[in-house]
Amino acid sequence: MPRVYVSTVIAAPVAEVWRVIRDFNALPAWTPFVRDSRIEGGLRGDQVGCIRNFTLRDGGVIRERLLALSDYEMSCTYAILESPMAVTDYIATLGLVPVTEGNRTFAFWQADFDCAPTQENDLIRQIGGDVFQSALSALKRQLDGR
Amino acid sequence: MVRVHESTILNAPIADVWAILRDFNGHDRWHPAIAASRIEDGAADMLGAVRRFRLADGSELREQLLALSDRDHAFRYCLLAAPLPLMGYVAQVRLRRVTEGNRTLWEWSSEFQPPAGRAAELVALVRDGIYRAGFAAISRLLARDGAATGPVLAVERPAAAPGRTGVPRTRAIVVEAYGGPEVLQLRDVDLPPPAPGQVQIRHTAIGVNFIDVYCRTGHFSLLAPPGTPGVEAAGVIEAVGPGTFGIAVGDRVAYACPPVGSYAERRNMDPALMVHLGADISDRMAAASLLKGVSASFLLHDIARVGPGMVVLVHAGAGGIGQILVQWARHLGARVIATAGGPEKVALVQRLGADHVIDYRAAEFAPRVLALTDGRGADVVFDSAGASTFAGSVAALATRGHLVSFGQAAGPVGTWSIDALAAKSVTLSRPNYAHYTDTPDRLAPQVARFFAAVRQGHITLPQPTVYPLERAAEAHRDLEARRTTGALVLEP
Numbered sequence A: 001m002p003r004v005y006v007s008t009v010i011a012a013p014v015a016e017v018w019r020v021i022r023d024f025n026a027l028p029a030w031t032p033f034v035r036d037s038r039i040e041g042g043l044r045g046d047q048v049g050c051i052r053n054f055t056l057r058d059g060g061v062i063r064e065r066l067l068a069l070s071d072y073e074m075s076c077t078y079a080i081l082e083s084p085m086a087v088t089d090y091i092a093t094l095g096l097v098p099v100t101e102g103n104r105t106f107a108f109w110q111a112d113f114d115c116a117p118t119q120e121n122d123l124i125r126q127i128g129g130d131v132f133q134s135a136l137s138a139l140k141r142q143l144d145g146r
Numbered sequence B: 001m002v003r004v005h006e007s008t009i010l011n012a013p014i015a016d017v018w019a020i021l022r023d024f025n026g027h028d029r030w031h032p033a034i035a036a037s038r039i040e041d042g043a044a045d046m047l048g049a050v051r052r053f054r055l056a057d058g059s060e061l062r063e064q065l066l067a068l069s070d071r072d073h074a075f076r077y078c079l080l081a082a083p084l085p086l087m088g089y090v091a092q093v094r095l096r097r098v099t100e101g102n103r104t105l106w107e108w109s110s111e112f113q114p115p116a117g118r119a120a121e122l123v124a125l126v127r128d129g130i131y132r133a134g135f136a137a138i139s140r141l142l143a144r145d146g147a148a149t150g151p152v153l154a155v156e157r158p159a160a161a162p163g164r165t166g167v168p169r170t171r172a173i174v175v176e177a178y179g180g181p182e183v184l185q186l187r188d189v190d191l192p193p194p195a196p197g198q199v200q201i202r203h204t205a206i207g208v209n210f211i212d213v214y215c216r217t218g219h220f221s222l223l224a225p226p227g228t229p230g231v232e233a234a235g236v237i238e239a240v241g242p243g244t245f246g247i248a249v250g251d252r253v254a255y256a257c258p259p260v261g262s263y264a265e266r267r268n269m270d271p272a273l274m275v276h277l278g279a280d281i282s283d284r285m286a287a288a289s290l291l292k293g294v295s296a297s298f299l300l301h302d303i304a305r306v307g308p309g310m311v312v313l314v315h316a317g318a319g320g321i322g323q324i325l326v327q328w329a330r331h332l333g334a335r336v337i338a339t340a341g342g343p344e345k346v347a348l349v350q351r352l353g354a355d356h357v358i359d360y361r362a363a364e365f366a367p368r369v370l371a372l373t374d375g376r377g378a379d380v381v382f383d384s385a386g387a388s389t390f391a392g393s394v395a396a397l398a399t400r401g402h403l404v405s406f407g408q409a410a411g412p413v414g415t416w417s418i419d420a421l422a423a424k425s426v427t428l429s430r431p432n433y434a435h436y437t438d439t440p441d442r443l444a445p446q447v448a449r450f451f452a453a454v455r456q457g458h459i460t461l462p463q464p465t466v467y468p469l470e471r472a473a474e475a476h477r478d479l480e481a482r483r484t485t486g487a488l489v490l491e492p
Helices: A014-021 A117-143 B014-021 B119-145 B210-217 B283-303 B320-331 B343-351 B365-372 B390-396 B418-424 B433-437 B440-455 B469-480
Strands: A003-010 A034-039 A051-056 A061-070 A075-082 A088-099 A104-114 B002-010 B034-039 B050-055 B060-069 B074-081 B087-098 B103-113 B169-175 B184-190 B199-208 B232-240 B252-256 B266-269 B311-314 B335-340 B356-359 B378-383 B397-405 B427-429 B465-468 B488-491
Touching: A003 A117, A003 B087, A003 B103, A014 A088, A014 A104, A014 A117, A088 B002, A088 B103, A104 A117, A104 B002, A104 B087, B002 B119, B014 B087, B014 B103, B014 B119, B103 B119, B169 B266, B169 B469, B184 B469, B199 B283, B199 B469, B210 B469, B232 B283, B252 B283, B283 B320, B283 B433, B283 B440, B283 B488, B311 B320, B320 B335, B320 B343, B335 B343, B335 B365, B343 B356, B356 B365, B365 B390, B378 B390, B390 B397, B390 B418, B397 B418, B433 B440, B465 B469, B469 B488
Parallel strands: B311 B335, B311 B378, B335 B356, B378 B397, B397 B427, B465 B488
Antiparallel strands: A003 A104, A034 A051, A051 A061, A061 A075, A075 A088, A088 A104, B002 B103, B034 B050, B050 B060, B060 B074, B074 B087, B087 B103, B169 B184, B199 B232, B199 B266, B199 B488, B232 B252
8 A cells, every 4th residue: 555655844833833724624725736625514624524525726626534633633634535536545644743842843744545556656746746745835835934 | 640742853864863762772872861771681672671771960760661663763661760750751752754854853752740849840851851952962963973874973993003904903912722821922903993882991001910810720711712811900091982971082091890801902891890090090000909909998898897906817918909908907997917928028018017927938827816816816817818828717717707718829718618617606708809899889989998098198009010011921920929019010
């Protein structure tokens, strides 16, 4: 099972960063590639089990279910239900760890999934680079120095 | 419960950081608060391993490894014993990879139950004194190593000349097989840089003791041929291996402890039992007297407890340790009777202050001791001769006397029935040097007591007889033939 793991350090207190990413429906507010997002069935965005349904700038539609949300560990875990990507059993976790020295934040984003062996490298590059790294870089630009 | 969580970002790949932190017993090599650490038994990465370590202030702690994961780069441990009330202290170290910049997040956290009113103080101590101090030390270490691929700690290279193979060499006396003095041969031997926990010392003076004879002949198993004898020397530290503490290049030190190997120009060894020398103690004097002085210290204070009014018999009063025992026992208030062989040695021991000196070549010593004490005998007999004197020493003892047999210069004591000791309620001691000096805590008070006695003039040490290192065989011949008075040293 391939794994993608990307991490960075953001020069902002962990509470500030968590406030931004905690909202499962907030991808348009901080990622560069999501045009709009809604939570299906009128549920709250922090309710475990809720589904976010979002549209990418390139028109693709993705549905993801929130599997776990921890304000104690500052992490959320979700699974892909539908996407244009050829992945199955995709489960990802986005999490934060306070860096007490300098009052900064360590942010990591990791995903495990299955796919056809021939597509593995492309998918790792696409998810790790085009999705996770570009989103975390955007988050840094938005929050660094706060 | 209070919780302490500290974290930092290190500018190094996670494998480099983990290689340093993973060793549960390696913290004394990087944490500034920790002077020394060892695993009580088993391997450092075995669950349940207990590390016993000493802080720079001398206090001791014990911690047990509860979990270790190479996959998660994490381990958990708990405190078993500590000088502070960190009740129920369980801590975790965890590393995570920062893919951006190939850096490392290091988290160090713990929970514990402080006594009422002490939470703030103890949290600050754990946070600043342990975690933050550790972060700073590792950051400095990694910065010093630059782009090193592994946790290479700086090793100062020895000044010894390299041999043809590139490994530095040094001159040493090597015993290829047990035997007479002739087996003491000078050779060139390899001398690698000091290993972790070791230092390299350049000897300036090397003590010669009867124990070296026993090692050479195979009577003691301390030396396994081919090997270099010698357990005592003074010199200068020329290099320190990773993880050494409390000792630096250029320090003047002396030691008197196993393992053997002091009959050499340079050697590597654990510095735990090395003693720093003050400016008023010369290298030659230290090498000549440390083993004997420390021995005299525990013989007089811990084994026999010599005090005023006691009658003490010292065999071989002109010998290296004999001269110290005579003077020190006198200072402690005892009436000292000594034996010596021949008029010159008798005169020497008289000059040292002995109340009576018996020339054992001219008369049986036991009847003389009884005559000198109105038939009462000696309260304590210090006997390093062994075979030739044991029976006489028992005969020279007073009722409830104490025979301290601590050597066999004239051959092994042999087999005796203890029934004969009942006639006088004799106490018999057969001390082993190592059992009184094998840890810094045991050794330090003896060294301090001996050096204090020298500084205060209670003991005057004669200039030792000096031989060049390559003439070690001659020194042994003279020692065994009892041609010498006082101490012998070799100089490289």
